[in-house]
Amino acid sequence: MRGICSLRPGIPGVSDRIRVRSVIGRFLEHSRVFWFENGGEEVIYCSSADWMDRNMFFRVETCFPISDPVLAKRVKQDGLMVYLTDNRQSWILQADGSYRQVAVAAGKERMAQQQLLEKLAH
Numbered sequence: 294m295r296g297i298c299s300l301r302p303g304i305p306g307v308s309d310r311i312r313v314r315s316v317i318g319r320f321l322e323h324s325r326v327f328w329f330e331n332g333g334e335e336v337i338y339c340s341s342a343d344w345m346d347r348n349m350f351f352r353v354e355t356c357f358p359i360s361d362p363v364l365a366k367r368v369k370q371d372g373l374m375v376y377l378t379d380n381r382q383s384w385i386l387q388a389d390g391s392y393r394q395v396a397v398a399a400g401k402e403r404m405a406q407q408q409l410l411e412k413l414a415h
Contacts, residue, residue, distance in 0.1 A: 303388040313386035314395075316379050318406040324372035327356070337365040339372070371409065379405035 302311040325340040340356040342348040359365040376383075381404045384392040 298386055300386075301388055301390065302386055308388075314377060314379075315384045315386065315392065316376050316382050316405055317384065318382045318404070320406055324376070326368055326372040328369060328373055335365075335369075337369050337373075339368060371412070375408050376405045378403050382406070 298313050298315075300308065300311065300313060302308050302313050325342065327338040327340065329336045329338070337359045338356055339359060340354070342352070342354040348354055359368050380395045380397050381402050383395040383405075385395060386392055
């Protein structure tokens, strides 16, 4: 696996509502979109960097909310949901730190980066 994640999802009472998905595709860059729900209200943030020491302590980085509802919907759809529905190049982090590749149903292959290339080509 490329990258690291020190968060351990799926631990009862601690992180049982958290899921970590890694998409390993053609492009090294990826969107940095955060989706939170606070009291039933969705909040979408974008960030300029991965939250790693080399980025947070030696450069100026930012994380900001998307306040326009139309833009937030587009950022969520194109920058996040397309990756969350990827079932060809996706791996799910397990509570023990190992990754399990997402199973692909016959004829239902979805590749996030390919979908975005096709959408942006028009």
